[in-house]
Amino acid sequence: MQPATQAATQAATASVEQRVDAIQAVLHERGMRPGEFIDEVVHLVEEQWVPENGARIVARAWTDPAFRQRLLANGRDAAAEMGFAMPRHHRHLVALENTATLHNVICCTLCSCTAFTILGLPPDWYKDLEYRARVVRESRTVLAEMGLHLPPDMQIRVWDTTADTRYIVLPLQPPETIGWPEDKLAAIVTRDALFGVARL
Amino acid sequence: MDGIHDLGGRQGFGRVRHSPTALAFHEPWEVRANALYALAVKLGIFNMDEYRHAIERMEPRHYLSASYYERSLTSLATLLVEKGLVTREDLERRAGGVFPLSLPSAAGRTNAAGRERFRAGDRVRVTTDHVPGHVRMPAYIRGKIGVVVSESPVYPFPDAHAHGVEAADEPTYDVRFSSTDLWPGAADAAFVHVGVFQSYLERAG
Numbered sequence: 001m002q003p004a005t006q007a008a009t010q011a012a013t014a015s016v017e018q019r020v021d022a023i024q025a026v027l028h029e030r031g032m033r034p035g036e037f038i039d040e041v042v043h044l045v046e047e048q049w050v051p052e053n054g055a056r057i058v059a060r061a062w063t064d065p066a067f068r069q070r071l072l073a074n075g076r077d078a079a080a081e082m083g084f085a086m087p088r089h090h091r092h093l094v095a096l097e098n099t100a101t102l103h104n105v106i107c108c109t110l111c112s113c114t115a116f117t118i119l120g121l122p123p124d125w126y127k128d129l130e131y132r133a134r135v136v137r138e139s140r141t142v143l144a145e146m147g148l149h150l151p152p153d154m155q156i157r158v159w160d161t162t163a164d165t166r167y168i169v170l171p172l173q174p175p176e177t178i179g180w181p182e183d184k185l186a187a188i189v190t191r192d193a194l195f196g197v198a199r200l
Numbered sequence: 201m202d203g204i205h206d207l208g209g210r211q212g213f214g215r216v217r218h219s220p221t222a223l224a225f226h227e228p229w230e231v232r233a234n235a236l237y238a239l240a241v242k243l244g245i246f247n248m249d250e251y252r253h254a255i256e257r258m259e260p261r262h263y264l265s266a267s268y269y270e271r272s273l274t275s276l277a278t279l280l281v282e283k284g285l286v287t288r289e290d291l292e293r294r295a296g297g298v299f300p301l302s303l304p305s306a307a308g309r310t311n312a313a314g315r316e317r318f319r320a321g322d323r324v325r326v327t328t329d330h331v332p333g334h335v336r337m338p339a340y341i342r343g344k345i346g347v348v349v350s351e352s353p354v355y356p357f358p359d360a361h362a363h364g365v366e367a368a369d370e371p372t373y374d375v376r377f378s379s380t381d382l383w384p385g386a387a388d389a390a391f392v393h394v395g396v397f398q399s400y401l402e403r404a405g
Contacts, residue, residue: 014297016270017229022294023236023277026286032243034236041235045224089248091353094374109208109338111252112268121234123222127268130216133207136340137379140388146218156390158379160208162336163372163395164248165352192220 051120053084054168055189059182061095062173071095075168079118086117092165093118096157098172098199103154105143105196106169107135108161115166119194126195136160146197169196201306201332202339204260209340209383230269237276246279249362253334254278257302278302306332308363311370312399318373322348325404326375326396334362337400340382345404346375349393357399370398 014022027034057079061068071078075093076086086093093115096104108114112127125131125146135142139156143149150156159167171193177185192198225231240246246254254275255263263271278301280286291299309331318324328343329335336358352372360367372395379387 012297014292014295014299016233016267016273017227018295018297019273019277019291019299020229020232020236022291022299023273023280024232025294026280026291027236027239030285032239034239037239037242038232038235041238042231045231089355091355109340110205110336111255121224123219123224124268125216125218125222128217129207129264130213131218133210133213134216136392137209137211137383137387139379139390142216145215156388157376157393158390159393160338161395162338163352163397164355165372165374165395190220197218198220 045121049117049120051191051194052186053079053082053120054115054118054191054194055186056182057082057084057095057118057168058170058189058194059185061170062177062185063182071170072097075166084118086115086166089164090115090117090166094159094165094167095170096159096167096196097170098196100172101154102157103143103150103196103199104157104159104167104169105135105139106159106161106167107131109133109136110162113161113164113166115168118166118168120191123191143197148198169194171200174200201256201335202330203256204258204263205256206339208338209387225269230267233269233273233276237272240276240279245283245285247356247361249334249356249358250279251275252358253305253362254282254302256334257305259300259303262300274300274302305363308333308365309359310365310367311357311360315370315398316401316403318348318351318398318401318403320348320350323404324348324373324375324396324401327400327402329400331359333359335359335400336395336397338394341375341377341394341396344377344382346377346381346394346396349374349376352395355397357397359397359399372397373401375401 024034075095109132114122255271325345326341354369357367375396377392379390
């Protein structure tokens with residue numbers, strides 16, 4: 001290819017907005033009502049698929065030992081019990097229990113798989129090439145760079161979401177919050193803690 | 201395929217650009233791209249494995265330079281063209297410019313013959329298969345030995361499901377690897393847990 005031709009080709013690439021418009025128009029003409037579905041997804045993303053769901057699950061597990069056992073045995077059913085649905089293809093939700101000497105962190109090296117109805121759609125950093133490439137191999141270093149400095153004797157478990165099983169980290173309850181009501185506890189559980197890039 | 205998407209353990213990447221308040225979407229077109237691919241999945245035009253594989257088939261320079269939602273968009277457009285819902289020419293006419301698509305797919309495969317059922321505590325070895333199509337075995341575990349922690353419910357086998365090949369659903373095993381076995385002398389000490397499909401595993405002695 002001549003340099004001039006190559007430059008012309010690159011210059012002619014449609015913008016991402018134009019490309020989305022083109023696809024939306026095709027689906028619209030086929031009667032698939034994409035506009036309505038987009039509105040529905042915006043609502044779901046903003047109102048329903050939020051990390052506060054995961055936070056409420058954690059707060060319940062901290063305050064209700066029987067629920068905690070059900071969560072550890074079958075996370076999907078335990079989430080459903082609280083009214084949090086998961087997509088059909090997420091057949092399994094595994095709660096990863098942090099302890100004083102064990103830290104869990106989740107990732108997806110191949111793409112961006114997440115329990116998004118429970119943790120919210122994944123943030124930029126989770127989907128970026130840097131996190132995907134490095135966290136499985138340099139977990140302690142990456143976590144420290146992200147502000148989580150783990151003591152040398154803390155064991156780390158990294159969970160790579162390569163199949164359709166999904167994960168949620170169950171953080172260790174801060175001792176000063178023992179006895180707090182569930183709502184107040186849910187408010188201290190951050191998204192970063194649910195992914196395992198922070199501790200509380 | 202040993203594609204550019206298979207990033208686990210690749211070196212040379214810099215710091216993670218982390219913020220506790222990082223957003224999932226920045227531009228309105230991103231949520232539209234996300235919703236449109238989800239709609240296509242919901243309507244049964246393609247499945248999640250086909251969607252993932254069409255991202256993996258992006259030309260590597262395009263994959264690395266595209267934003268996350270441009271990758272979604274490219275997969276969606278590629279599959280709509282491959283499924284015959286629209287032609288590339290029509291898409292480019294509507295978009296008013298070049299519409300980069302993913303490269304063609306290679307053959308898929310069905311489940312491995314003689315799959316074994318494993319129990320927690322079993323030592324397993326990941327097969328050394330090299331497959332041209334979709335596969336959910338990250339290259340960093342190929343041929344490595346780990347310990348089974350638990351078994352999941354059965355899932356569609358991705359290597360088949362992404363290619364319209366008949367296959368039985370099969371379980372995945374939560375297999376625990378030691379980072380120092382995966383990258384001897386060149387990793388932070390940790391256990392790395394991977395959800396490994398039964399077809400990718402054999403019993404280790």
